[in-house]
Each structure stands twice: as structure tokens, then as C-alpha cells.
Amino acid sequence: MATSSSELSRILSNVNGAVYPAEPPPLLPLLNTVTFPTPALNKTAQLTDLSFGTTLGPWQQVNPLFWTKRNVLDWIEHHVDESKYDASLLNMEYCYLDGATLCGLSYEAFLTMYGALGERLYQSLDRLRLKHDMQCDLSDPFNETYTLLNDFLGNLPHFPTFLSDESLLDTVVVSEDIKRERDSSHYSSGFAGDMTPMSDGYESGSSLSDSHSCSMGSFMNPSSPDSTGSESDPEYMDKRFSITKSFIKQEHSEQKKRPRGRPPKVNRGNDHYPETKKSKHAPRGTHLWEFIRDILINPERNQGLMKWEDRRDGVFKFLKSEAVAQLWGQKKKNSSMTYEKLSRAMRYYYKREILERVDGRRLVYKFGKNASGWKLEDVGLGI
DNA sequence: GACTTCTTTCCTGATT
DNA sequence: AAATCAGGAAAGAAGT
Numbered sequence: 001m002a003t004s005s006s007e008l009s010r011i012l013s014n015v016n017g018a019v020y021p022a023e024p025p026p027l028l029p030l031l032n033t034v035t036f037p038t039p040a041l042n043k044t045a046q047l048t049d050l051s052f053g054t055t056l057g058p059w060q061q062v063n064p065l066f067w068t069k070r071n072v073l074d075w076i077e078h079h080v081d082e083s084k085y086d087a088s089l090l091n092m093e094y095c096y097l098d099g100a101t102l103c104g105l106s107y108e109a110f111l112t113m114y115g116a117l118g119e120r121l122y123q124s125l126d127r128l129r130l131k132h133d134m135q136c137d138l139s140d141p142f143n144e145t146y147t148l149l150n151d152f153l154g155n156l157p158h159f160p161t162f163l164s165d166e167s168l169l170d171t172v173v174v175s176e177d178i179k180r181e182r183d184s185s186h187y188s189s190g191f192a193g194d195m196t197p198m199s200d201g202y203e204s205g206s207s208l209s210d211s212h213s214c215s216m217g218s219f220m221n222p223s224s225p226d227s228t229g230s231e232s233d234p235e236y237m238d239k240r241f242s243i244t245k246s247f248i249k250q251e252h253s254e255q256k257k258r259p260r261g262r263p264p265k266v267n268r269g270n271d272h273y274p275e276t277k278k279s280k281h282a283p284r285g286t287h288l289w290e291f292i293r294d295i296l297i298n299p300e301r302n303q304g305l306m307k308w309e310d311r312r313d314g315v316f317k318f319l320k321s322e323a324v325a326q327l328w329g330q331k332k333k334n335s336s337m338t339y340e341k342l343s344r345a346m347r348y349y350y351k352r353e354i355l356e357r358v359d360g361r362r363l364v365y366k367f368g369k370n371a372s373g374w375k376l377e378d379v380g381l382g383i
Numbered sequence: 384g385a386c387t388t389c390t391t392t393c394c395t396g397a398t399t
Numbered sequence: 400a401a402a403t404c405a406g407g408a409a410a411g412a413a414g415t
Contacts, residue, residue, distance in 0.1 A: 287389075321403090334391080340403080345390055347405065362399070362403055 064128050066303065067099025076117075079124060085117045103129065288345050289354050291328055292316075293367070293374045314367030314374055321363055 059071035059078075067075070076095050080087045094113040102125060110118035286294065295306050296316050305324050309315040318324055321339035329337025346365060349355035353368040367374050 332390085337391085341391060341393090343404075344392080344406085348390075360399085 060128075062099075064099045064125055065103050067102065069096050069098050072097050072099060072102055075124070076114075076121065079117060079120055083117065083120055085120075089115055090117065286331070288328065288342065289349055289367075289371055290373070291331060292324070292346075292365075293371065295324065295327075297374060297379050309364060310366075311376065314371070315358060316365060316367075317361075318363040318365075 059067055059075045062071060064075075073095050076090070079085070080090070091113065105113070107122050110122040112118070114121050292306070295302055296308060299308075305320045305327070306316055306318055309317050318339070321343075325337045325339040325342040328342055329335055346355060349368070349371075350357055353370045355371065356366040356368045358364040358366050372378060
């Protein structure tokens with residue numbers, strides 16, 4: 001049964017319209033004013049995705065990670081049209097993914113899910129993500145946290161843990177490439193995801209210098225699952241890390257115990273974190289609570305990492321606890337940060353009254369009297 | 384260099 | 400069962 005691509009494109013459109021009749025437009029990046037350095041493109045095939053001058057759809061303007069399901073559908077439809085692909089071959093179920101889920105898929109998963117269109121979609125997604133990564137103005141100190149957010153979220157690699165469809169789990173096991181990468185680097189680096197220390201119990205310098213290669217497989221969190229979601233986000237309560245766990249546990253069991261305390265900083269960072277000259281009395285930089293605050297007071301930049309439970313009282317909740325931890329780790333040039341560790345630091349704030357306990361509520365904290373800059377008045381005054 | 388502050392890491396046990 | 404919380408202990412990093 002063959003259906004023309006245009007016909008199925010129409011089907012896609014119809015379904016699209018029926019399913020998402022009133023879906024609001026996605027958040028546009030707040031980087032519209034940033035001049036984007038045109039990347040050197042070699043392949044003409046890249047042009048359709050990357051041409052800024054033409055408008056293919058809202059998805060084109062948005063980091064794929066933030067795509068809505070409608071964006072994803074539009075994007076697939078675009079490629080169906082352009083490649084004259086027989087859309088009847090597509091499993092519609094796989095067209096109803098949001099951007100975050102899509103970005104979590106491995107290359108193998110793309111091939112499995114989208115068949116012959118998989119390669120094209122995968123490459124398109126990769127290019128689009130790269131494009132949006134490059135849009136981030138890294139030099140803007142005002143947006144340090146946002147820069148991290150943007151980098152971080154935009155760099156989520158093609159890792160199959162975002163799948164919620166259990167039926168897919170069999171097909172998207174940790175790829176051999178990723179395993180090999182991990183093996184060869186001795187877990188020594190990896191953007192914000194490498195939680196496993198080296199065999200000596202400490203991290204060492206990075207062997208990965210290419211942020212792209214990093215983004216392709218290093219977002220792994222062996223020691224703790226990504227709570228990319230919470231009890232308040234049932235759609236995220238899925239099997240995300242179930243694949244990695246057995247693999248990870250196996251790796252852990254082979255390691256020596258790590259001594260207590262913080263490991264010495266021996267090339268702790270990796271090449272993603274170019275050393276900057278610090279003046280002798282450079283400020284220590286943002287503290288954890290300030291970092292958390294900065295995420296919270298920029299809701300449009302929050303990207304669902306955290307939310308206010310009670311804005312006036314300063315009660316907030318981690319929605320994607322591990323993602324926030326990764327981000328914090330990235331800021332601190334510590335790729336092994338986890339929510340568990342971050343939360344320990346958070347708990348120390350109770351004593352200093354920077355935070356107050358919120359009993360009985362998981363992932364919920366409250367700013368204390370010694371925390372500043374979070375109140376509406378403060379924010380309004382630009383404090 | 385000593386001291387202090389702020390984490391970071393590990394751990395055990397409790398709770399959800 | 401797993402995730403999270405709680406908090407002690409030890410140690411590193413960086414500012415003073």
C-alpha cells in the first residue's frame with residue numbers, strides 16, 4: 001500500500017491539526033538579538049535546515065530540545081515532503097514526540113523508528129542542534145546561567161534514555177559506540193554526565209575536546225538517574241534510565257572505593273571549559289543558592305528545570321533535579337555532579353538560613369531570610 | 384601559610 | 400525498590 005508523500009504529508013498535517021489545535025507557539029530563544037556567526041557549511045544538504053532567511057516552520061527557530069510535539073511533527077513533515085518519502089511507512093506513534101525526547105534518541109533509534117528517513121532526520125536534528133548551540137552568546141556575562149542552560153540543554157546528546165515507549169527500549173540500548181567511547185576515555189570526561197570516577201577513584205583530564213563528540217554520548221549519569229521529571233510531571237516518570245542502570249551498576253562494581261572528600265583538582269575540567277585567567281581576588285562566583293535562584297527568576301530560561309511552588313514565599317521545586325545538578329556541575333567544571341551531592345550542599349544552607357526546610361515534600365525547598373534577590377520586589381528592581 | 388568559607392564526596396540510615 | 404532526605408565526616412578549592 002503506497003501512499004504518495006504529499007498525501008501522507010496531508011495526513012500528518014491533519015493529525016497535527018487535530019492533535020494540537022491550539023498549541024501555543026514554542027518559546028523562542030532569547031537570543032534573537034545575538035548575531036549568529038554563520039557556520040562554515042560544506043554540505044548543501046544542510047541548507048534547508050539552517051537557512052535563517054527562509055521560514056520553514058517555527059521549529060526552525062527553536063532549539064530542537066525545546067520543540068513541542070507539533071514542532072516535531074512539522075519537522076518530520078518537512079522532511080517527508082522534501083525527500084518525497086512515503087510517509088505511510090512512518091509509524092505515527094514516533095511522530096508524537098517532543099523535542100527533548102527526540103534529542104534523547106540514538107542514531108540507531110532513529111533508524112529503527114523512522115526507517116529510511118531516520119538517517120536524514122538524525123542528521124537534520126544534529127545540524128539544527130549545532131546551529132542553536134552556536135547561537136548562544138558565550139561572551140555575555142549577564143547571561144551566565146542562561147548560557148549554561150542553553151549549552152547544557154542544547155547539548156543533550158543522542159542518548160536513549162528519554163524514551164517513554166517501553167517497546168522501544170529493546171531497540172535503543174546503549175550503543176556500542178557510546179560504550180566504546182566510555183571505555184576508551186575511562187570515563188575521564190564527558191559533558192556533565194560522567195559520574196563514574198576513574199579507576200584510581202579520581203577524575204583526570206579530559207580526553208574529549210570536541211563538544212560535539214561529547215554531546216553525542218556523554219550525557220550519562222551512572223550514579224543517579226536523571227529525574228527529568230518528578231511526581232508532578234508524570235509524563236516524565238518513565239523508564240528513562242532503566243537501560244543504563246544495569247550497565248552502570250556493572251561498571252561500578254568493578255571500581256575501587258573512592259576515598260572520602262573532594263578529589264584533587266588535577267585537570268578536573270575538560271576542554272569544554274577553557275581556563276580563564278582569574279585575578280587574584282576574583283569573586284568566587286555564583287554560589288549554589290544563587291545559581292538556583294537565577295534559574296528560578298528567569299522562568300523563560302528555566303526550560304522546566306525548576307518551578308516556583310509559591311512565588312511569594314520563595315518555595316520552589318526541582319523538576320529535573322539531575323539536569324540542574326548537571327548544569328551546576330558544568331558551571332563548577334565538575335562533570336560528576338549529581339543531585340545527591342547538590343542536595344547535600346542545599347541542606348547545609350538550612351543552618352545558615354539561606355534555605356528553609358519544607359518538610360514532607362520531595363525536591364521542594366524554600367528560600368530563607370539570608371537569601372536575597374529572589375523576591376518579586378528584588379527582581380523587579382533588578383537586584 | 385593559616386584560617387575560613389563553601390562546597391564536594393562518601394556514607395549510613397530513615398522516609399516517601 | 401528506588402528515589403530522596405538527613406546529616407556526620409573528611410577533604411579540596413579558593414578567598415582572606
